[in-house]
Amino acid sequence: MKIAYYFILILFCWSCSSDASDGDATTPTDDDAMTVTNPLLDFTVPSNFPDATYSIAQNPPTEKGFELGKKLFYDGQLASDGVVSCGFCHIQSFSFTHHTHITSHGVDGQIGTRNAQPLHNLAFMNEFTWDGAATFLDTQPIIPITAEVEMNETVSNVLSKLSADDDYPTLFAEAFGSEGVSADRMFKALSQFMVMMVSANSKYDKWERGEAVTFTDQEHAGRAVFNTKCASCHAGTLQTDQSYRNNGLPIDPVYNDIGRERVTGLSTDNRKFKVPSLRNIEITFPYMHDGRLGTLEDVLDFYTDGMVDSPTLDDQFRRPDGTFGLDISPEEKVQLIAFLKTLTDNDFIEDRRFAEF
Ligand code: HEC
Ligand code: HEC
Incomplete structure (x- = not known):
């Protein structure tokens, strides 16, 4: 899918209206009118990807909308302390995760x-967060903005700060073609920034698309093991079937996180979490919903020896003899990790379009 045409916006010079409020009575004239071009960005679905789930037609990313979304993403004003921006917890070099803390640190x-x-390939996801509490990308940011342990702010306070800011009113107008700082526009701009975060240039992608890369013997062997033991859940190109499952993690005594049950209220969803995409998995440690496992070796050791039973444990982990876990030999573990590293997309984590500076 390729969209490439141009929006031309005619905007009045905003500095004139602020001059007016400073006591200068000049009214805008035709001479003050400026033309702002706001090209649509090229959102292309990679040829090895499924269709996007996000409705690009309803909120097509534009150059100005993307730039506004990026500024908002890296702006501490969205938090009550003026410091904790989205980018504080979502750091590009780790595929927009946070490393220094196991669970996130906020205000x-x-x-x-x-x-x-x-944060990658969000345009292809059906639901968001570990338990699927957000069903629409545009509304997801309400959760971190208002969560006490994250940005601890209210949407209306954020809007007041942005409206009083020197730059935002102009940037909103340029992005959306008319004056107005609103929640709807703020969330649309954040989404425009986030849907452009397509990560599809790993070695694995190139191999899938038949480009000139070769897998080592170990990577090939790892892929075969992956297909038999992991791909039923970490499925397809996105590396997730987007379902919620209990993979047998021992209950965490501190948080006792009930997972998907929090959203559905169903005891059958107890301790189920969204099957995470394994793209860029080499750099998104620590692992699991609470970051309890530090390395990929730890993850594989957990799958073979660390699982605990519970009523909602996924049936795929139940062995006929009544025990549970996956059977993976030490050699296969090495092969699996070699394969998982083919999912790292360095072009994405180094892509200057998404960088703060
Ligand atoms: C204090 C750290 C923190 C801040 C600040 C933060 N996030 Fe997050 N983000 C998280 C955590 C933790 C999760 C997982 C939440 C859960 O499962 O309940 C998450 C999940 C998400 C997801 C869902 C990803 C997916 O694959 O489902 C999106 C999108 C997101 N954040 C965007 C944002 C945006 C936009 C902002 C700024 C408005 C933001 N985050 C601010 C920590 C943070
Ligand atoms: C029955 C479904 C299922 C199977 C099979 C499965 N997983 Fe998972 N995997 C999950 C779920 C669900 C989670 C998230 C659990 C959580 O955080 O509570 C997960 C988490 C992970 C994580 C952590 C990801 C992150 O972002 O923190 C890794 C790595 C992983 N799995 C690798 C594998 C590998 C390798 C295999 C095969 C050996 C495998 N999984 C088999 C369902 C599955």
Whole structure:
């Protein structure tokens, strides 16, 4: 899918209206009118990807909308302390996760209960967060903005700050073609920035698309093991079937996170979490919803020896003899990790379009 045409916006020179409020009575004339071009950005679905779930037609990313979304993403004004921006917890070099803390740290150093998720390929996801509490990307940011342990702010306060800012009113007008700082526009701009975060240039992608890369023997062997033991859940190109499952993590005595049950209220969803995409998994440690596992070796050791039973444990982990876990030999573990590293997309984490500076 390729969209490439141009919006031409005619805007009045905003400095004139602020001059007016400073007591200068000049009214805008035709000479003050400026033409702002706001080209649509090229949102292309990679040829090895499924269709986007996000409705690009309803909120097509534009150059100005994207730039506004990026500024908002890296702006501490969205938090009550003026410091904790989205980018504070979602750091590009780690595929927009946070490393220094196992679970996220927000305003006043308050500790959240969950591990910050990577932000990539969000345009292809049905639901968001570890338990699927957000069903629409545009409304997801309400959660971090208002969560006490994250940005601890209200949307209306954020809008007041942005409206009083020197730059935002102009940037909103340029992005959306008319004056007005609103919640709807703020969330649309954040989405425009986030849907452009397509990560599709790993070695694995190139191999899938038949480009000139070769897998080593170990990577090939790892892919075969992955297909038999992991791909039923970490499925397809996106590396997730987007379902919620209990993979047998021992209950965490501190947070006792009930997972998907929090959203549906169903005991059958107890301790189920969204199957995470394994794209860029090499750099998004620590692992699992609460970041309890530090390395990929730890993850594989957990799958073979660390699982605990519970009523909602996924049936795929139940062995005929009544025990549970996956059977993976030490050699296969090495192969699996070699394969998982083919999912790292360095072009994405180094892409200057998404960088703060
Ligand atoms: C204090 C750290 C923190 C801040 C600040 C933060 N996030 Fe997050 N983000 C998280 C955590 C933790 C999760 C997982 C939440 C959960 O599962 O309940 C998450 C999840 C997400 C997701 C869902 C990803 C997915 O794959 O489902 C999106 C999108 C997101 N954040 C965007 C944002 C945006 C936009 C902002 C700024 C408005 C923001 N975040 C601010 C920590 C943070
Ligand atoms: C029955 C479904 C299922 C199977 C099979 C499965 N996983 Fe998972 N995997 C999950 C779920 C669900 C989670 C998230 C659990 C949580 O955080 O509570 C997860 C988490 C992970 C994580 C952590 C990801 C992150 O972002 O923190 C890794 C790595 C992982 N799995 C690798 C594998 C590998 C490798 C295999 C095969 C050996 C495998 N999984 C098999 C369902 C599955």
